[in-house]
Amino acid sequence: MQTQPATTWLQRVMRGNIVKQILAGLILGILLSWLSPDSARAVGLLGTLFVGALKSVAPILVLVLVMASVANHQQGQKISIRPILLLYLIGTFSAALTAVIVSFLFPSRLHLVAAATDVVAPSGIVGVLEGLLMNIVANPVDSLVKGNYIGILVWAVGLGFALRHSSDTSKKLINDMSQAVTFMVTLVIRFAPLGIFGLVASTLATTGVGALWDYAQLLMVLVGCMLLVALVINPLLVWVKIRRNPYPLVFICLRESGVTAFFTRSSAANIPVNMALCEKLGLDKDTYSVSIPLGATVNMAGAAITITVLSLAAVHTLGVAVDLPTAVLLSIVASLCACGASGVAGGSLLLIPLACNLFGISADVAMQVVAVGFIIGIVQDSCETAINSSTDVLFTAAACLADGERASLVPQRD
Numbered sequence: 316m317q318t319q320p321a322t323t324w325l326q327r328v329m330r331g332n333i334v335k336q337i338l339a340g341l342i343l344g345i346l347l348s349w350l351s352p353d354s355a356r357a358v359g360l361l362g363t364l365f366v367g368a369l370k371s372v373a374p375i376l377v378l379v380l381v382m383a384s385v386a387n388h389q390q391g392q393k394i395s396i397r398p399i400l401l402l403y404l405i406g407t408f409s410a411a412l413t414a415v416i417v418s419f420l421f422p423s424r425l426h427l428v429a430a431a432t433d434v435v436a437p438s439g440i441v442g443v444l445e446g447l448l449m450n451i452v453a454n455p456v457d458s459l460v461k462g463n464y465i466g467i468l469v470w471a472v473g474l475g476f477a478l479r480h481s482s483d484t485s486k487k488l489i490n491d492m493s494q495a496v497t498f499m500v501t502l503v504i505r506f507a508p509l510g511i512f513g514l515v516a517s518t519l520a521t522t523g524v525g526a527l528w529d530y531a532q533l534l535m536v537l538v539g540c541m542l543l544v545a546l547v548i549n550p551l552l553v554w555v556k557i558r559r560n561p562y563p564l565v566f567i568c569l570r571e572s573g574v575t576a577f578f579t580r581s582s583a584a585n586i587p588v589n590m591a592l593c594e595k596l597g598l599d600k601d602t603y604s605v606s607i608p609l610g611a612t613v614n615m616a617g618a619a620i621t622i623t624v625l626s627l628a629a630v631h632t633l634g635v636a637v638d639l640p641t642a643v644l645l646s647i648v649a650s651l652c653a654c655g656a657s658g659v660a661g662g663s664l665l666l667i668p669l670a671c672n673l674f675g676i677s678a679d680v681a682m683q684v685v686a687v688g689f690i691i692g693i694v695q696d697s698c699e700t701a702i703n704s705s706t707d708v709l710f711t712a713a714a715c716l717a718d719g720e721r722a723s724l725v726p727q728r729d
Contacts, residue, residue, distance in 0.1 A: 336508035344515030352520040359517025365510020369584040380604040385475025403614035410616035414623035576704035610707030615653035617699030618663035626670035
């Protein structure tokens with residue numbers, strides 16, 4: 316009898332509003348980092364475990380869900396991948412173009428000094444495309460281990476098509492596996508408040524915010540561009556698609572996907588969170604099980620902004636003249652580079668040298684710009700991932716709503 320109250324309390328916690336719990340974890344993490352930095356660094360293990368759990372379950376989730384969706388797809392059943400992909404590409408290019416305009420209105424300059432780094436950037440667009448092709452033909456087991464989502468998607472789709480003509484028993488087994496993996500993902504996501512608590516506490520206690528003041532203007536341009544895209548450009552694209560007020564959907568995606576992505580700083584790790592949100596919104600599982608992992612690979616508006624703003628900051632610092640055609644070309648290159656960025660923390664920074672190459676900026680100087688990116692990464696990469704990941708759900712929902720699905724603009728309660 317004495318254990319019943321504890322059990323009831325635990326059930327309430329597990330069934331409670333996870334967004335409110337994450338907000339509570341955020342506030343407690345800030346307080347702990349202020350009151351006891353040593354304790355805050357210690358609880359960072361909670362954040363590390365949470366991000367590790369997300370990264371471990373995401374590849375399996377993508378493989379099983381995509382394979383199950385393709386295998387069970389009925390002839391004539393409608394899915395909305397093509398319009399979603401179009402939204403992804405338009406959204407990424409629009410973000411890069413917005414970053415060009417804002418960077419010219421508010422030019423930033425860097426303190427370029429010698430900076431040692433052991434990272435290796437791609438040598439050109441051809442290198443990026445070659446890497447993408449090699450990811451497509453990668454070993455499936457190796458893809459699962461390394462989180463190569465392009466390779467996972469290709470194998471999942473291929474196996475799904477191969478299993479479309481299998482027996483009903485085999486298809487039922489695949490569906491059961493899909494439900495089992497979904498249960499594990501749901502279980503991991505329920506620990507998000509603890510993970511966010513640990514991430515916030517340890518990050519603030521370790522890095523602080525004082526080092527960021529030297530790059531305040533650059534950060535303001537970066538974050539301003541991302542806010543403009545998130546609150547103006549993306550809603551406009553969604554409105555064109557669904558012809559109704561887009562902001563309820565925009566705010567839901569930012570709140571329930573963007574917040575988690577902000578702290579995990581990994582589009583790949585946020586795939587399970589986005590899958591769960593799509594389910595809450597009542598979207599077609601056959602559609603979002605493909606579009607969400609695809610978005611984590613190619614829908615990179617935040618990365619396009621980062622590449623553009625930092626490249627133009629180097630241009631302004633060195634006094635390089637830029638005309639309008641070159642600026643538009645930069646938007647295209649930044650969009651292509653962003654689509655080749657890895658879905659891990661800091662993945663877009665290594666593609667900055669490709670954009671800098673347009674202006675004849677040497678690799679040594681470009682890598683110094685990359686080093687600046689890592690300095691401000693605590694804010695830049697968090698905001699970038701938040702807009703990247705939340706937009707995956709936003710554009711998926713917009714395409715589904717445009718096709719007449721009864722997607723709910725108010726998520727169902729857990």
